Amino acid sequence: MVTSAAEDIGLAPEWMKWETQAGTRPVLSGDIPNMRQQMDGLSQLLKDQWNDFHPLDGGVSTIDLVTPCGLDVRVYQPEDSKGKAVPIGAFYHCGGYCIGGIQVEDTLVRNLCKLSQTVIASIQYRHAPEYPAPTALDDCVRATKWVASNAASWGADPNKLYTMGPSAGAALSISVPLRLHDEGGDSAGLVKGVISLSPCEVHPDHIPEKFKGMHTSAENSAGRLPVIDIESMRTFYSTYTVPLDDKYTFAIYYPKLQVLPPVYIVSAEFDPLRDDAYVFEKLVKEAGGKITHKTYKGLPHVFWLFPLPQSLQFFEDTAKAIKGLF
DSSP: OEEOOOOOSOOOHHHHHHHHHHTOOEEOOSSHHHHHHHHHHHHHHHHHHHHHHOOOOSSEEEEEEEOTTSOEEEEEEEGGGTTSOEEEEEEEOOSTTTSOOTTTTHHHHHHHHHHHTOEEEEEOOOOTTTSOTTHHHHHHHHHHHHHHHHGGGGTEEEEEEEEEEETHHHHHHHHHHHHHHHHOGGGTTOOOEEEEESOOOSOTTOOOGGGTTTOOTTTTOTTTSSBOOHHHHHHHHHHHTOOTTOTTTSGGGOSOGGGSOOEEEEEEEEOTTHHHHHHHHHHHHHHTOOEEEEEEEEEETTGGGSOOHHHHHHHHHHHHHHHHTO
């Protein structure tokens, strides 16, 4: 992990305090094996910090399962909802389709489960380069169908299924219902809402001409922004080996975005993916779809993984958005 110079670019004081205490501005860098090591180390650090900052005592139980196709799934159940048929979310983790996993997102999913009072199934899809595109999407589509078919056994209503994820998982939260729509039949209307947290929807080297004026967040981000920058994204995409205009990975190329269920999308000011959200929002609205966009000032990509006051507010905001789907 590269430690970039802590340039004063306007990041929130709470974030700068975290950097000062950690002695670093973390930026995922290098090749995928190195990034995996970096993510593992950062994840353990953040887990310890969350235990001190905001321990989550009770309210959520978990079951670790394996799907028939061999994917690990952790099901989070709100203990206060026992005996009720609550909504259920299919959650896809962050990591550029190459790194990350269920454990990295545990604090996030536990908090959202408790606050939204919905069951959440966190899915460990397979990673590139071992499993290149479209494996992540294929895995998540299959697992989401499995989640729906088993929802009732976890006290959830399969007719109130939503998709959710951050970063690459946010893109998957959009592409899964699009793929299901295209499959037709019973799959078409399976997903009733989307919670997309800082999605990657625009390749930084393949920005459509008509959006170049509004998509500037990745420019000059190398070595400046925390967590990821343009070089991180180039590494992820080249490893996932996806076409630059793939209509599922980059849903800005999907021709009928109005078929999506209601979408809640999040962006952060100091995120190279910030303008992906604005471009996607514009296209959904132009297509006649329903989308709500919440942006967070002064903060970087996936800031909610870090123990910050703004992360607690993010949990509350996102839980409210989940409840608003139903």
